[in-house]
Amino acid sequence: MGDEDWEAEINPHMSSYVPIFEKDRYSSGENGDNFNRTPTSSSEMDDGPSRRDHFMKSGFASGRNFGNRDAGESNKRDNTSTMGGFGVGKSFGNRGFSNSKFEDGDSSGFWRESSNDCEDNPTRNRGFSKRGDNDLDPDECMQRTGGLFGSRRPALSGTGNGDTSQSRSGSGSERGGYKGLNEEVITGSGKNSWKSEAEGGESSDTQGPKVTYIPPPPPEDEDSIFAHYQTGINFDKYDTILVEVSGHDAPPAILTFEEANLCQTLNNNIAKAGYTKLTPVQKYSIPIILAGRDLMACAQTGSGKTAAFLLPILAHMMHDGITASRFKELQEPECIIVAPTRELVNQIYLEARKFSFGTCVRAVVIYGGTQLGHSIRQIVQGCNILCATPGRLMDIIGKEKIGLKQIKYLVLDEADRMLDMGFGPEMKKLISCPGMPSKEQRQTLMFSATFPEEIQRLAAEFLKSNYLFVAVGQVGGACRDVQQTVLQVGQFSKREKLVEILRNIGDERTMVFVETKKKADFIATFLCQEKISTTSIHGDREQREREQALGDFRCGKCPVLVATSVAARGLDIENVQHVINFDLPSTIDEYVHRIGRTGRCGNTGRAISFFDLESDNHLAQPLVKVLTDAQQDVPAWLEEIAFSTYIPGFSGSTRGNVFASVDTRKGKSSLNTAGFSSSQAPNPVDDESWD
């Protein structure tokens, strides 16, 4: 079914839902703030304020820590609890409003090109995607269109107005251009507008709604900070995974946390986090980082990459001392960690906060979709480790709220994503920002579960030439703790099959990945009609809604989360037992990340993928390879398709070389990540939804 068909099918269904949301959303909002008042469920609309209050008080942003919230009402797949826990996408949500407004108001053509809309245009313009309607955040759209329309943006420092929002209100070039990649909505132009927002006041020349969303504060109590889930039965099997380190003079791996010689506070925090044993990527990466070396590390999903970089960085900071303090006008963090999505940087921040508990190191998180003033206020209270999405980071740098001179560590999590066409230009700008220490003077660390060769080559620009490469198991390989099943399901049978599977699954937490934002809304609506408690997350939802959806999923209130690729990478959610690829992604790397939302940290999980003969044949070959490498059953029909759809450069071998593609410095390997080169693959950039 093509995009248009979906649209045709979605709209009539949607229309019956629109009034529920729309009436409330566009009628007078509390405080006149129609745009941030976005009830996400009918029950919320009934008792909106109180429920929102409850929601805000419940420590929503605390990641898995707030898992017990609403436990009593969880696990009921009833329609009322879920009607509208999803689906306020741009078709009838704030963005729909905004988009049309932009189209009317923008004469620059910039917005038309980029917002016309963010779902599909960049992709189609570039002609990469096999499916057009992608989940690109408008934030991201701005970034991506930077590639195409970059010349129309002023330089980074720009006019300084930089308020994200401006770029939405009109042409990026006129209104502060480069800034504003990461905001949801518009405020007025001119420096004063961001100032007033930052100061908590109202912009005098507001041309559109402001982003007023302030995420709930992180938990303060120790139990919540250190809450964790149990490692699974296969945790010890990690020890059997082959690890290869390439590059010169690699320090030896450590086998225990004690060998890392960390300070007592860190050791205490590690113990409180429930870590007793190192994972392979930690065994190798921690000593490398402690030795001051640059690192590119590739290890399977859910195997502890976050702690692998956080712990040694914190150890260094504790040892060397930190400079930033709350008393400084200009905050100069020692470490910047960038990741592609808001939810992921928030998660990394919570980990940083956990491991730095009781130390003088202060971690801060900033990301789009939240009030810029809030980000600034967090920073000025002191910032040693800054976790950020690229757009908001560049905003803040442009506003001179942080200085880069003290940066000693630059971490790119999901590094292949951070360096691809979507974010690569932003990352290049970041490393050439005034004050940013050269690569010789800073330590640069890159982590991901996938590392296509081309991206590795790009990464060299960021890393010292003697960087070390750690490959845990198969580069780009799927986690073996995930039982993978591929079913042949045509487009028109998918919904029926989905319901059948979900009914069998019961209340076990399940992520359902679809390819487009519209479809996410549609499928979530459909599942609710089927009385399956569902919520959704995608780039057209407001940040508040995204966080609520994730919260409802985490705590089990909505055991089904329909998601686009915005949720494919990095998210560490307890008890996700199933991933269903309702639509297969365009690239195999994306597939690996998606199914990695289950089977984490030695736990087992299941992934079921609907393979549509009409649209997924290009994935057959790499899919067979990923299945084979992960010792999964390969359906005969899939193997047949794989052999009949010849992709030049694919070796044909689906077994053998464990490190088929490791360190590109070793020369061209026979296979790259997942079996075909990025140049042959539809570009992952254009199929994902990121911030």
Ligand SMILES: Nc1ncnc2c1ncn2[C@@H]1O[C@H](COP(=O)(O)OP(=O)(O)OP(=O)(O)O)[C@@H](O)[C@H]1O
């Ligand atoms: N040594 C350890 N012992 C116990 N639990 C651990 C250990 N290391 C990490 N974990 C836990 O394992 C889970 C997965 O870790 P993390 O999110 O860092 O994985 P990842 O490798 O970054 O995954 P992805 O590739 O999906 O981003 C987290 O809940 C983390 O707290």
